[in-house]
Amino acid sequence: MPARVAYTPDELDTALADARAHGRRIAFVPTMGAIHDGHLGLVETAREHGDLIVASVFVNPTQFGPGEDYERYPRDLGRDVELLGGAGVDIVFAPDVETVYPPGTEDVTVDPGPLGQVLEGVSRPTHFRGVLTVVAKLFAFVRPGAAVFGEKDYQQLVLVRRLARALHTGVDVVGRPIVRDGDGLAKSSRNAFLSDAERATALVLSRALHTGAAARSRGAEAVTAAARGVLAGADGVHLDYLALTDAELGEPAGGRAARLLVAARVGSTRLIDNLGFDLPDDPGTTPR
């Protein structure tokens, strides 16, 4: 069934009136469009968490820093609506910038706190302020029971969970594991910017994560050393960061869930990836 498109909050309220009146649970999938199988994975997960699925398509200007790719970010709403509808989305919400950011309110934002300044936040210092601000606004427009975010943007997922708790949104934030191509590359809208040669080079990211995870029985330091070893041998990859954390992005510890996160530039395209695994209980290991 084709998805219904709502361009304004009023159109969205009209489209949702019946569902809200009957207490149907709305599952929400926020996106920036350029829909690919990673997003469709979020829709699949959303089906398990609601009776009606709303997806948003909004390229949020405030999460892009100066010189980033806001202008060249791929946009094709017709194609997005078709793909999302085909996957089971009932309503696509596609507001314009002035609706989301009413003139004169631009300085009202959500501060992500110190966790917004590490990892991605080092090279994108204003990114998570923009993300949390727009997610708070989208939650207010849609008023979902659940919202699904990809683990590919792992730091974003952790921060959105905190946002939902801190602002008492009542939204269950659900994480969806990373959808990958057969050769391991995490699906991403930005993969479209890679040449064939760069795409082949980019496979080193997931290879490094798996090599790191395979060293986990030797402790946290061995994990990062093994992953770094793989990345160090790769031509054309400019590493931004490689970090091992616990599931909440704090210090990793033996006997607990860990996340190995990587960001790197391949050519002019910045890619991120991560992998979760348990660190065995090993009190002798120094984290990172």
Ligand SMILES: Nc1ncnc2c1ncn2[C@@H]1O[C@H](COP(=O)(O)OP(=O)(O)OP(=O)(O)O)[C@@H](O)[C@H]1O
């Ligand atoms: N491969 C993937 N697996 C799981 N979730 C994904 C994947 N790719 C994107 N997502 C999720 O889709 C949602 C929308 O992401 P977005 O529209 O920014 O797409 P994107 O492909 O991550 O774009 P980009 O890589 O250019 O940032 C986010 O919650 C993101 O984590």
Ligand SMILES: CC(C)(CO)[C@@H](O)C(=O)[O-]
């Ligand atoms: C959550 C989000 C839709 C906010 O613009 C964006 O950061 C994304 O697509 O991951």
Ligand code: BAL
């Ligand atoms: N998926 C996160 C969007 C961004 O990189 O701006």
